Amino acid sequence: MEELAGKSAVVTGAGGGMGRSIALALADAGVNVAVVDIDEAAALSVSNEVAERGVKTFGIRTDVSNFDDVKKLADTAYNHFGSVEILVNNAGVTLRPFRASWDTSYDDFRWMMDVNYYGVLHGHMAFVPRMRETPGEKHIVNTSSTASVISIAGHSAYSASKAAVDGLSNAVRDELKTQNIGLSILHPGAVRTRIATSERLRPEDEKSENRGVKPWADYVQNVANPIVAGQTGPAEDPDVATSATEYITPNDVGRLVVEGILGNKPHILTHPAPLEALQERFDTLLAGQPQPAK
Template identity: 35%
Template sequence: MRLEAGQVAVVTGAASGIGLAMARRFAAEGLKVVLADVEAAALDKAFTRLREEGAEVLARTVDVSEPDSVASLADAVYDAFGAVHVLCNNAGVGSGAEGRMWEHDPADWKWAFAVNVWGVFHGIQAFVPRMIASGEPGHVVNTSSGDGGIAPLPTASVYAVTKAAVVTMTESLYAHLKAEHARVGASVLFPGPHMLRTGLWESHRNRPARYAKQRPRKTPYRSLDQWEAAMKEAGHEVAFTPVEEVAEHVVDGIRADRFWMLPAGEHSDRQIRARARSMLDRADPTYLESFVLD
């Protein structure tokens, strides 16, 4: 798909991190940008920043876990701009689950699925039929993660399960768009190849009361800085991928109509090969041993 000035891009989770980087990158291409996020203060700051950079931008406070909220977003976008060409279902949260899987608070599962899985579906349902009906070229990008989307991560099983679901949902979307002979493409995004400095680590700050934990946490939440400091103390240097590189990868992927937005990386490539070999050999997933919880 060609990206051209005047087209419209909608990005959820757009107030910070990967979402804001994508929005800024689309704006640099001359696209009109719609910012959607649940965090009003951060959204206002992002809106002001893009306006100062010369972008034509619309911002809406949206809870992607609520279908009516996303439907209202779609109505507002079409009222304002009359079209959508790029849809990035990017909003996501970490669950904050602790302990073994059978010890997880059910509310952690409900919240993570509401945002990470249902949020993607709500975006598809609200926008894709209109994108198809327009007859114009379009593209949908759904954000997954290597943690779950490529290989299970037992230390964050709730998050990993939701991101695995995003991959399958996007594969299904791709097949349905092809069956419709639509001019709309689909991609699944694996940000990376290294760690990212995003607000996902502090996503509990936006956790709605309806998904409140049913029992208190046993340990305090750790920020990304605290986690990085602990890793360094243990002798492990952590590499980070700038969010701007992720946004560039997205733009390149849309232009190439590439389904797998998966940057090359030794770690991810090794995980993919190991999992595929395990399945072909009908063998146990021994490559997970390094992640076993103590």
């Protein structure tokens, strides 16, 4: 998109963390913002921050795993703003502790897909038909993860849900090129947000803390990934990452997303790319090529 000022955006999962950062960065660029979160109080609080930037805004509770909820959100946004040019499907959840796939319940997998994948799909289905009818440039940002492009043992349910987001987004991007709609996939690394406490949203009998889930770390020694290992990092995280694995605050994520929208970037990373892991995946893919019969 060449110009953001005067446009209107819907940002899910915007009651804190990366979503809040994105909402505020868009507002700073002159964009009207609908602040959406399953936590209504958090959505209203961030909406008040957005309003201080001098743009139109409203906060609303929406459960993105519920398609009827998302359709109502679309109706509200179009009634409030008249149009929506930017859609950020950012809401997501995760599991703690990390666990082996065989220690991951069916409900764990289902919950992860309902929010992380179907939440994105619901946003797509509720908004894209109307966005196609709106003149001018539009853009969608779907939040995935670095967990979709590198392998993280103990994180199978989350990785699967984010890989599904990638598969959908990559195909949709090519489709939307014909509709004057850009699409970026946001791949966060270790960003310090409240996503680690996602299970606060689950019924008591489904929460991992009440089921005695065996941590993945119990199966292995010297866990290299800082998130899997549960490292807390320094007293204060930096805003900008200097390595692929360090924790950062969400403060700068909004700027990165705004730049990604302006540049129509297919992928937006919050950290330097994990080059060794990406190279390993690429090499194993090439190694699977068919060889001439002997």
